[in-house]
Amino acid sequence: MNKMMKNVPNLGIGVGLRPAHYSEIFVTLPKIDWFEIISENYMNDSIPIQDNLEKILAHYTVVQHGVSLSIGGPDPIDFEYLKKLKKLAKKTKTPWISDHLCWGRVPGSHYHDLLPLPYTKKTMDYVVERAKIVQDFLEVPFALENVSSYASFKEDEMSEWDFYGEVIEKADICMMLDVNNIYVSSKNHNFDPKDYYKSLPLERAIQIHLAGHSNLGDYLIDTHDNYVCDEVWDIYSEVYPLTGGVSTLLEWDANFISFEDTWKEALKAKKFQKDLKTCQK
Amino acid sequence: MSKIDPKVPIGLYTLQKWFGKVITTPITNIDEKGIPTIDDEKYKEDSKRLITPNQFLSSDQRIGIYKMQYWLRLFELLKEDFPFVLRLFGDDLFEEKIATPYLMKYPSDTWELESLGEMLPKWVEDNYLDKTDKKLIYYAAVIDFAYIKLFFAPEFDQILNINDKTKIYLQPTVKLFELDADLFSFRDKFLEKDPNYWLENPFPKLSKNRKFYTILYRDYSKIKHLKISKAEYLLLKAFETGSSLEEAFQNFPERLIKNANIELWFKNWSENNWLTNKKA
Numbered sequence: 001m002n003k004m005m006k007n008v009p010n011l012g013i014g015v016g017l018r019p020a021h022y023s024e025i026f027v028t029l030p031k032i033d034w035f036e037i038i039s040e041n042y043m044n045d046s047i048p049i050q051d052n053l054e055k056i057l058a059h060y061t062v063v064q065h066g067v068s069l070s071i072g073g074p075d076p077i078d079f080e081y082l083k084k085l086k087k088l089a090k091k092t093k094t095p096w097i098s099d100h101l102c103w104g105r106v107p108g109s110h111y112h113d114l115l116p117l118p119y120t121k122k123t124m125d126y127v128v129e130r131a132k133i134v135q136d137f138l139e140v141p142f143a144l145e146n147v148s149s150y151a152s153f154k155e156d157e158m159s160e161w162d163f164y165g166e167v168i169e170k171a172d173i174c175m176m177l178d179v180n181n182i183y184v185s186s187k188n189h190n191f192d193p194k195d196y197y198k199s200l201p202l203e204r205a206i207q208i209h210l211a212g213h214s215n216l217g218d219y220l221i222d223t224h225d226n227y228v229c230d231e232v233w234d235i236y237s238e239v240y241p242l243t244g245g246v247s248t249l250l251e252w253d254a255n256f257i258s259f260e261d262t263w264k265e266a267l268k269a270k271k272f273q274k275d276l277k278t279c280q281k
Numbered sequence: 282m283s284k285i286d287p288k289v290p291i292g293l294y295t296l297q298k299w300f301g302k303v304i305t306t307p308i309t310n311i312d313e314k315g316i317p318t319i320d321d322e323k324y325k326e327d328s329k330r331l332i333t334p335n336q337f338l339s340s341d342q343r344i345g346i347y348k349m350q351y352w353l354r355l356f357e358l359l360k361e362d363f364p365f366v367l368r369l370f371g372d373d374l375f376e377e378k379i380a381t382p383y384l385m386k387y388p389s390d391t392w393e394l395e396s397l398g399e400m401l402p403k404w405v406e407d408n409y410l411d412k413t414d415k416k417l418i419y420y421a422a423v424i425d426f427a428y429i430k431l432f433f434a435p436e437f438d439q440i441l442n443i444n445d446k447t448k449i450y451l452q453p454t455v456k457l458f459e460l461d462a463d464l465f466s467f468r469d470k471f472l473e474k475d476p477n478y479w480l481e482n483p484f485p486k487l488s489k490n491r492k493f494y495t496i497l498y499r500d501y502s503k504i505k506h507l508k509i510s511k512a513e514y515l516l517l518k519a520f521e522t523g524s525s526l527e528e529a530f531q532n533f534p535e536r537l538i539k540n541a542n543i544e545l546w547f548k549n550w551s552e553n554n555w556l557t558n559k560k561a
Contacts, residue, residue: 040392040393040394044393044395044433045433045434045435046432046433046434046435047435047436047499047501048432048499048501048502049433051502052502067392068392072293073286073297074285074286074289074293074294074297074298075284075285075286076284076285076286077286078392081392103297105392106294106297106298106301107284107285108388108390109301109305109388109389109390110388110389110390110391110392111301111304111305111351111389112351112354112355112358112389112392112394113304113347113350113351113354115297115300115347117293118293118296120290120292120293122290122292122293123290123293126286126288126289126290126293129288130286150343150346150347151332151333151340151343151344151346151347152332152333152343153296153331153332153333154330154331154332154333155292155296155331156333188335189335190335190336216314216315217314218314218337218338219337219338219346221346221350
């Protein structure tokens, strides 16, 4: 297993850093374990943006999470993007960098979305090779996150979890498991969430994402604008001990509530971590 | 970037190109489940062939969710970046008359979201047909995008010692405007109200029929505007492309600066960090 993975710390419980909460955070300096930033929002020379980041870095551990890598995209790996990502990593001292197992652009068009891949052997080999290149380039542990999806392809040759698990193992990278995404996809594709996580190489998990979603009746959308639902907490309570205890983070991206309430929602995770303590005893 | 990864499976690339075309086709109808329809018969047939339906949603409804997400996300981003243009049209018309045709002509080609609206002024200039308000829409787009551009601009070291031959430049966080109407005050009034307010209410009064000289600049994290005199404008304009004092004053109309306290101007400009000796 990737040597870098062994030194990945459990940072505790964090929240996704969003500008809507800056003023509250800067005034109260909450005793939160860590923040996750969207890397792309800080990969620029804007002084106000960099100043805000520096204020955060002065008090907190920050982890970088990206949305634009397009690891399964058809265009060549964007090394200019990776250089900027790495430059930011030097500043943040992020203990790992994550992005999504998806694609988001074709040459000439960027869709600003996390689009689904067909789960085929050929796609897997392609993604594995690119993930290895990214890991080598970044020089900090690199993790891929499972995405929520609303469509699957007729050409699929395997389940999402088999595809995800194999990509992670073959590329020798880390896993960033989003348990809300498991739930959203389980409803949209009619599978049992247990089937998803029971066969994953969870020893490679270094972080768990939690979030809320929108239930539109016949389908769910991963909107990050709501509290974490009970079913997702159930998945978290089962997955967390299986990972051996990894950093956990709540994402909240729209219909913002106060930072204090967002943090309270994230802290609920503690209640579901007790199983691990029982196991460890 | 127009190349493809030489190792991409051709089937994957073909699927992705098709997927991208389907989701970027403009929304024309929404079905009973709130999902945009796939109207093109060819795309509909392709959906059936490529996308697995489930017990609730057909193949084209499933890809339709991605189409919905694509347009909603980009509409939202453009509305955030162009609040003045948005208020000139209101939500629905902005999406229909501006955002949709703009994104069709200039789809995003970078991960940098702040560049999404970069070509909107040009699009208005080239493609917006209604001559009665074209000039207003154009300048609204120019001004809105200037706010974005200045917020993300780098800032160079402040110029400390200036002599006659020192090459002076404007900071990238500064932009000058010479307008036939007081559009910055007009914009401020528009932004006081919700996007659809101006659909049912008379527009605020617009001062016009003379020149308005304005400097837009970044003051820490805020973008501010300030009216300046024609002489200040012309002098600062000379620095926009780089100029020494000697060069700037060489052909400067003397009557404009006859009673001006130029030393005080420079003091203010320096205090506001508008000048640098580095070319952007």
